[in-house]
Amino acid sequence: MKIEQLRKALRLYLVMGSPNCGGADPAAVLEAAIAGGITMFQFREKGAGALQGAAKLELGARLRRLCAQHAIPFIVNDDEGLALELEADGIHIGQEDTPAAAVRQRLKNMIVGVSAHDLAEARSALAEGADYLGVGPQYATRTKPDAREVQGPAAIQRIRAGGIRLPLVGIGGIDATNASHVIRAGADGVAVVSAIASAHSPREAAAELVRNIK
Numbered sequence: 001m002k003i004e005q006l007r008k009a010l011r012l013y014l015v016m017g018s019p020n021c022g023g024a025d026p027a028a029v030l031e032a033a034i035a036g037g038i039t040m041f042q043f044r045e046k047g048a049g050a051l052q053g054a055a056k057l058e059l060g061a062r063l064r065r066l067c068a069q070h071a072i073p074f075i076v077n078d079d080e081g082l083a084l085e086l087e088a089d090g091i092h093i094g095q096e097d098t099p100a101a102a103v104r105q106r107l108k109n110m111i112v113g114v115s116a117h118d119l120a121e122a123r124s125a126l127a128e129g130a131d132y133l134g135v136g137p138q139y140a141t142r143t144k145p146d147a148r149e150v151q152g153p154a155a156i157q158r159i160r161a162g163g164i165r166l167p168l169v170g171i172g173g174i175d176a177t178n179a180s181h182v183i184r185a186g187a188d189g190v191a192v193v194s195a196i197a198s199a200h201s202p203r204e205a206a207a208e209l210v211r212n213i214k
Contacts, residue, residue, distance in 0.1 A: 001073070001089075001111060003167060006132055009073050010169045010189035012209055014038045017045035018059060020197040027062050029202045034070045036206025038196070039189070041067050042092055044077035060086045075113065080106065092134065095121060104129035115171075117148055118155065119162040126166055134191060135159060137172025138182055142194070153185035160186035176208045183213050 001009070014033050018026050030041065043063055045056050060076070064086045067074040075090040076083035080103065083091045090111025093103055100114045114125035116133045125133055137150050156170055170182035171191035179190045190213060199205035 001131075006111065007167045007188040009040045010132060010167055010191075011039045011213065012037060012206065013040040013042065013169050013171075013189055013191040014196050014206070015042040015044050015077070015171070015191050015193050016197045017043060017047070018051055019045075019047040019049050020193050022198055026059060027066060029197055030063055030066050032201070032203040033196050033206045034066065034072060036196075036203040037210040038072065038206050040073045040075065042075040042077055042191070043082075043086075043088075044193075046077070057082070057085065064088065073111065075111065083107065083110065090131070100125055100128035100130050113169075116159070117151060119159050119164070122159045122162070122164045122166070126164060130166065132167040132169065132188075133159070133164070134169050134171045135187070136170060136191075138170045139173025139178060141173040153181050153187075156182065156185040156187050176205070176212045179209055179212045189213070 021029050043060050045051055051059055060082060064074050073089040075092050076088045077092050078097045091107060092113035093100060094115040100112060104112050111131045113132045113134055114130040116122040116125050116135055122133055135156050138153060140150055167188050169189045169191045170187040174182060174190045174192050175195040182190050196202050196205045
């Protein structure tokens with residue numbers, strides 16, 4: 001995927017697995033979110049009650065098919081085997097996961113996203129071949145109990161001021177009330193979990209976010 005296409009794809013990035021859906025069918029949540037305007041999807045099946053083994057693979061395959069039908073890039077969180085099995089468009093890895101350079105070497109044709117919290121991590125990810133950065137946590141989040149200290153949109157400003165031009169998405173505690181601040185700080189898009197997955201209407205929640213990041 002060309003860099004400008006990737007910037008557009010990152011505009012509204014839904015990160016989700018079954019534990020984030022409040023008992024709703026994840027495929028129904030994803031379908032509604034796509035109708036509402038999400039532009040990228042990451043399958044992140046983690047946390048209390050997360051599916052394992054064949055059940056995880058089956059859910060991933062259902063969500064993969066939905067994304068393919070709507071030309072939405074499908075990313076897998078931190079699992080190279082699963083990414084290959086599902087023929088994902090890419091993988092996203094954190095700072096505590098496998099080094100980006102090794103992942104980039106093995107998954108030559110996939111998008112590789114890397115979490116970064118500051119300029120030093122952003123520079124390292126760039127040097128190791130990352131295609132985009134996920135920067136956060138932008139705001140307080142309940143989705144990731146082990147999340148680092150809140151960085152705020154200023155972290156994105158510092159990374160941009162340091163000369164990093166990679167596509168960049170803000171993540172962590174983002175919703176329709178604060179998404180525009182993240183974009184104004186220099187992000188190409190926002191990544192959300194509960195703002196869509198836990199919403200009464202995922203379609204309306206996605207549409208409202210779209211309106212707030214134009």
